[in-house]
Amino acid sequence: MGRTANRITRGRLQQHFAGRAPSLVERTVVCPRWPEVLDGFRILHLSDFHVGELISVEQATQLVEDLRDIQPNLVAVTGDFIDFHCEGVEPLLTALVTLPSDLGTWGVLGNHDKITDARRFLKLCREAGLPILLDTSARVSIGGQPLRISGIDWDYSVGEVHRAVRHVCHVPPVDVSDCVPDPASSKVVSASPLASEGERADETVGAASSDEPHILLAHHPEAFDAAVPLGVDLVLAGHTHGGQFNLKRTSQRHGGQHLGLGLLTHRYPWGVYGRGDSCLHVTSGVGSWFPFRVNCPAEVVLLEIRGPR
Numbered sequence: 475m476g477r478t479a480n481r482i483t484r485g486r487l488q489q490h491f492a493g494r495a496p497s498l499v500e501r502t503v504v505c506p507r508w509p510e511v512l513d514g515f516r517i518l519h520l521s522d523f524h525v526g527e528l529i530s531v532e533q534a535t536q537l538v539e540d541l542r543d544i545q546p547n548l549v550a551v552t553g554d555f556i557d558f559h560c561e562g563v564e565p566l567l568t569a570l571v572t573l574p575s576d577l578g579t580w581g582v583l584g585n586h587d588k589i590t591d592a593r594r595f596l597k598l599c600r601e602a603g604l605p606i607l608l609d610t611s612a613r614v615s616i617g618g619q620p621l622r623i624s625g626i627d628w629d630y631s632v633g634e635v636h637r638a639v640r641h642v643c644h645v646p647p648v649d650v651s652d653c654v655p656d657p658a659s660s661k662v663v664s665a666s667p668l669a670s671e672g673e674r675a676d677e678t679v680g681a682a683s684s685d686e687p688h689i690l691l692a693h694h695p696e697a698f699d700a701a702v703p704l705g706v707d708l709v710l711a712g713h714t715h716g717g718q719f720n721l722k723r724t725s726q727r728h729g730g731q732h733l734g735l736g737l738l739t740h741r742y743p744w745g746v747y748g749r750g751d752s753c754l755h756v757t758s759g760v761g762s763w764f765p766f767r768v769n770c771p772a773e774v775v776l777l778e779i780r781g782p783r
Contacts, residue, residue, distance in 0.1 A: 495537065496760050496772035505707045506751045508781035509687060511619045515779040516546040518575070521693075521712025522759025523566065524586060526557030529761040531566050537760065537774070538569040544776060547576045547616060552712040553584025553628060553693030554759070560587075560595040567602035577614050581606050582625040584693040584713060607691060609638050611647035622647050624706075625691040636700035639690065643704040695742040698754040708779065709754045714743045715762055 508515075518541065523534045551570060556563055570579045581604060587595050599606050607625025614621050624647075626638035687707045690697065695711040747754040757775050 496774050499773045500776045502778045503746055503753050504780050505753050506782050513781045517777040518546040518549045519710055519757050519775040521552040521757050522554040524557040524761035531562050535565045535569045545574045549573050549575050549579040550691055550710050551581035552691050552710050553582050554586045557586055567604050571603045576616055582691045583628045585628050609641055611642050613647040620686040622686050622688040628693050632696050635694050635697050639697050639700035695756045702749050702752045706752055711756050712759050715759050
């Protein structure tokens with residue numbers, strides 16, 4: 475859609491997007507079981523670059539370079555790095571990997587990353603040193619506090635998304651404590667970019683109890699529904715572009731939802747959600763595959779994770 479529209483307008487749409495840089499937005503998420511030692515933990519949440527016709531790799535790379543002074547604890551990229559083709563995306567991947575942070579940059583695949591050649595894209599991620607979590611978990615540590623980071627592969631089926639969440643909540647995490655992960659020497663990046671469905675454990679009971687906080691990366695926000703009963707503290711997602719077309723935002727009295735296309739197609743279109751002891755953050759993303767956004771501006775989000783007070 476974006477590629478065709480940009481060509482019809484002789485590149486004017488890309489120029490339009492280039493003049494509307496994503497805003498840096500700060501949000502606070504209160505997680506009921508978040509440990510006191512990690513109170514104030516900061517996550518730079520990026521998603522949906524859609525590098526291609528509407529946003530060039532040069533524009534996306536410069537955007538990331540402009541974030542170097544933030545220095546969060548963790549950088550999370552929740553899919554759709556590219557729009558269709560991965561050729562030439564290496565500068566963006568390198569910029570993401572080299573963003574200063576305590577625990578490095580972690581990512582998952584989105585649907586657009588798998589449209590043409592997922593294996594080729596994953597190869598480029600490996601060569602850049604960018605860990606892509608495919609139905610797997612890693613254990614890291616900051617300030618002596620263990621932290622579990624999980625990620626699921628993209629699937630169009632919500633049922634399979636839920637199945638993947640159950641799987642990652644039961645597989646033993648890779649132990650890479652106190653280090654930025656190196657996919658060349660660990661199992662953080664799956665050996666197979668397109669794991670067969672039979673490789674996912676179809677667990678239906680709660681995950682084993684653990685005192686370590688758990689962050690789950692998923693492109694599809696509805697991973698949250700499976701994560702809640704499994705005790706995942708925080709789910710980070712994208713995919714929705716904030717709904718793409720919104721009329722207005724309702725009052726907090728009515729849930730603060732955006733009235734528009736997002737509520738018709740997604741249960742969680744944009745923002746912060748909570749249920750039980752779990753929280754979800756859905757970002758509207760950096761780029762777009764569709765040539766227009768209405769009342770859902772592109773964003774880069776700096777999250778501050780707080781515990782109960």
